[in-house]
Amino acid sequence: MTIIITGGAGFIGSNFIFYMMKKYPDYRIICLDKLTYAGNLSTLAPVMDKPNFRFVKMDICDREA
Template sequence: MNIIVTGGAGFIGSNFIFHMLAKHPAYRIICLDKLTYAGNLSTLKPVMDKPNFSFMQTDICDREAVDKLFEEE
């Protein structure tokens, strides 16, 4: 299963990602975050090297980027 988490570099999103990766190791988690004031990429450092996790820095309002993500994933 593939799960896209928007705002995943924030407090709630990152903790959701940690939970899902621990509870469902077969899931693929894709984090999409613009990295504004609320998002911090260092929050995701513990999972950045996991093969079932990927990060994409973009704005969810960028329709072209989000469409491309859905096509690729």
């Protein structure tokens, strides 16, 4: 299964990603985040090298993206 999480570089989003990756290690997790004042990419450092995790910097309001 593939799960898309928006705002995953924020406090709540990153902790949700950690939870999901621990509870469902076979799921593919895609994190979408614009990285504004609330997002910090370094919070995702523990999972950035995992094969089932992908980070995408984008604004969900951008239809072309």
